[in-house]
Amino acid sequence: MNTWRRVLVVAGWSGLGLVAVAVMLSEFLARWPAGSERVGPPLLAPSAPFPFGTDLLGRDVLSETIYGMSLSATQAAEAALIALVAGALMGFIGARLPRYLAALLHWAVASFAAIPPLLLALLLVALSSRGLCAVAAGLAAAPLAFLRTFERARRESLAGHAAHARATGISGSALLNRDLTYEFRDALLPTIARALAAVAIILSTLSFLGFGDTPPHRDLGLMIAAARSSYFTAWWTAAFPALALMLLILLARLAAGLDEGERP
Amino acid sequence: MSEPRVLLELKDLRVTRGGKVELEPFSLLLHAGETVVLLGEAGSGKDAVLRTLGGFFERDEEAVGRLRVGDGEFQPVARRTKPALRTAYLPSATGNALDPRMSAAEQLSRVLARKLSCPKPAALEELRGALARFDAAPSLETIQAPVARLEPAAVAFGLLAAAAAATPELLLCDHPMADLSPLAANRVTRALLEEQTRQGFAIVYCAREPHPVVRLMARTIVLRRGQVVEEGSAAHLIGGQTHPYTKSIFKALPADLARPPRAASRGEPLLQVQNLMLDAAHRRRDAIGFELRRGAAMGLVGEPGSGRRRLLDAVLGLERRPGRVVFDAVDLNLLSETMALRLRRRVAFVTSRDGALDPRMSLWDTVDEPLRAHLNLSRELASDYRDNALKRVGLASHDGRQAVSSLSPFDRRRLQIARAIVAAPLLVVVDEPLRALDAPAQSTIRDLLGEFRVESQAGFLVLTSDFSVAAALCDDALVFDKGRLVERGPIATLLAAPREAATKALVEAATLKPAA
Known part of the structure; x- marks a missing residue:
């Protein structure tokens, strides 16, 4: 990794660290409790008492954006963890199955990966329940994480050094241990970051389309959706939540080294 | 007997890369049909000479010095100047000169067609003709296979055929036999020398081991960290080296093989x-x-x-x-x-x-x-x-x-x-x-x-x-x-x-x- 890319990665993870702190301190950072209506005049433009303005119901957009960011980031973290376990870990193990079984598994997951993750998430939400949208987003992002890890693990298990190790009696479990160590060291963080970016987009889109969270829980996608009617007359109602969402995705992509990755 | 024609002369060539000196002032007089071996480890500066003569500098490389071709005037060596000579390049058969997944003949004929400004079928025929001139060389049909499936010797013959078919005045050899077996290296070297006799081109040959010096029996310049440490005829250097670095290089030559039988170990x-x-x-x-x-x-x-x-x-x-x-x-x-x-x-x-x-x-x-x-x-x-x-x-x-x-x-x-x-x-x-x-x-x-x-x-x-x-x-x-x-x-x-x-x-x- 070159120096410039390393700087971007460090910047991305530092930013995500700050987001995590903001999530933990959201109760303190927000001036008003979540969903507090009529704390100011409706659709008040950004001003000193309300830096991000107010929305149609007189809610403080800054406080709501902080809560929305907190909810979106938490759900994205849960979904990324699911994508990591159901995708990357399965890919790592799947690549070590007997050749025909591995090929079958690869073919099956590649078929799922051919479906756009957003549509897959919609299908999974429809088959389960609205409350499981984080699980649905995680599972929808998993096939791409699986394929990426599978290819890498397959390449390593077929590499010349693995053949040499086997020819000198290094057991399969020792080789697995070796690969796991380096996979953890070299690929875990980028995989998490890529999954985080992907699921943040899926979750927000689900909410925007009305398949995600319902009030009083308002994530960034739902906030943007709620601001649709007022967007052209009061831009701040949608612009600030959208910027917060962009920031979250950008930071995750930076942390992944600006890798396209599992873009839904 | 008339003096051989001067092909090119390099004077006070100095090459730096990213501020680091790659080659201290270096001069070279090369006659038509002559062979010069540049001998040294990686980083000795021999590759910088080759790149200067071929006009293919690295991105952050700077060269200063003067160069004349034949009886012409000295011109400053610059990044984008290339000697006004027909130059061909002979890389290592095991390097990355060719795409391993693609047909060797296909790739070589494409390069040759561009070099000779002729259609690809004509370049293929030139390649076939050159291969046919070499003893023990593979046929054109053999090297139609992807590079990865060919033996290194077959690739080396293909590369040599492509270089020879370009009828160069100067052939730049970039460790062409480095990873070949001794038998293959001997065969390819013999073909190279026969082709040199036929066409009369000069050779600048970069080597990291002394074996090519023995095979080519040519004037040799030993370089170390950008400086010439010893220079002389092959016979002179093989006979005895003065600089310790040259000695360390020539130590890699096989010792007397006809030694008495060793008492073989007789364990279980x-x-x-x-x-x-x-x-x-x-x-x-x-x-x-x-x-x-x-x-x-x-x-x-x-x-x-x-x-x-x-x-x-x-x-x-x-x-x-x-x-x-x-x-x-x-x-x-x-x-x-x-x-x-x-x-x-x-x-x-x-x-x-x-x-x-x-x-x-x-x-x-x-x-x-x-x-x-x-x-x-x-x-x-x-x-x-x-x-x-x-x-x-x-x-x-x-x-x-x-x-x-x-x-x-x-x-x-x-x-x-x-x-x-x-x-x-x-x-x-x-x-x-x-x-x-x-x-x-x-x-x-x-x-x-x-x-x-x-x-x-x-x-x-x-x-x-x-x-x-x-x-x-x-x-x-x-x-x-x-x-x-x-x-x-x-x-x-x-x-x-x-x-x-x-x-x-x-x-x-x-x-x-x-x-x-």
Whole structure:
């Protein structure tokens, strides 16, 4: 990794660290409790008492954006963890199955990966329940994480050094241990970051389309959706939540080294 | 007799790269039809001379100096200037000059067509004609195959044919024989010299080992860290070198091969191979049988594709073949895969294959792994073994946390020996141990393997196409050709009186004579 890319990665993870702190301190950072209506005049433009303005119901957009960011980031973290376990870990193990079984598994997951993750998430939400949208987003992002890890693990298990190790009696479990160590060291963080970016987009889109969270829980996608009617007359109602969402995705992509990755 | 025509003259060439001096002021007078060898390790500055003459500088490279072509005026050397000469480039056959997935003939004819400004079919015919002129060269149809499927010698002939078909005035040779077997290198060098006699082009030949100096018998300039340390005719340099660096390079030349037979070690039988068939199509009389005792070393000598690697795979139980292989008193064909794996713990490898070590692992982990995987040693004891092994191969001063990917080929080869040392093997498989190394590194590796052999009392199987390597490390040898074992015996006997044509050719190639 070159120096410039390393700087971007460090910047991305530092930013995500700050987001995590903001999530933990959201109760303190927000001036008003979540969903507090009529704390100011409706659709008040950004001003000193309300830096991000107010929305149609007189809610403080800054406080709501902080809560929305907190909810979106938490759900994205849960979904990324699911994508990591159901995708990357399965890919790592799947690549070590007997050749025909591995090929079958690869073919099956590649078929799922051919479906756009957003549509897959919609299908999974429809088959389960609205409350499981984080699980649905995680599972929808998993096939791409699986394929990426599978290819890498397959390449390593077929590499010349693995053949040499086997020819000198290094057991399969020792080789697995070796690969796991380096996979953890070299690929875990980028995989998490890529999954985080992907699921943040899926979750927000689900909410925007009305398949995600319902009030009083308002994530960034739902906030943007709620601001649709007022967007052209009061831009701040949608612009600030959208910027917060962009920031979250950008930071995750930076942390992944600006890798396209599992873009839904 | 008239003085040969001056082809080009370089004066006070100085090359820097990223602010670092690559080549101190360097001058070269080259006559038409002359050959000059630039000899030195990686980073010696020889490649900078080649790039200047070819006009293909690296991105951050700056060159100053003057150049004249023929009787013309001196012109300043600049980044984008290229001598007004028909120049051809002959790279290494095992480098990345050609895409391994694509047909060699296809790629070469495309380059040639551009060079000659002719249609591709015409370039293909030129290539065919050039190949037909060389003895032992493959046909055009053979090199239609993807590069990865061809033997390095076939690729080298293809590259030479493409260069020769361009009818150059100057041929820039960038380590073209570096990773070829001695036999292949001899054949390609002979073709190169014949073509030079026919066309009269001059050659600037970069080499990292002294073997081309002997084959070409040409004026040689020895470079080290951008400076000329010695210069003279081949005969003069081979006869005796004055600079210690030149001495260290020429030490890599094979010593006198016709040495008296060594007293072979007579330990317990370690490896017994009986009636092993390498090919299902072989008849019973082609079955292979031999015995390797503890402390003894057996050379498996032959060109790539001659069958020696198939024998090794069968011996290690990596491929099941008809016949009997007894390793450490256990018949490998009777063992389950798990038991065979346990037995292979006593096998160590030292190979020229770059991918033999995991590039992600650190130096320490690489040496530690056999100890951790096979023995239940305390951390202190394991690190003692590791440190001793690293010290023995001269890697103790390296940072142990450094990744293998950051090591030079020489350091990786030494690391393999350190890993082999800690594994306390019964059998050490050494596969082309000197390939792709600079001359001083070759001497060091040869010495390290020799010491390891003496101290370990393990059996050694040495796969090589170079009889001089076999002579340095082994007592006996099996000679392979076209998938068959053709001759066997003590090395000294094979060197003194080879019976088979294949053995004769291998011995002749290893004794290094001028190719002309």
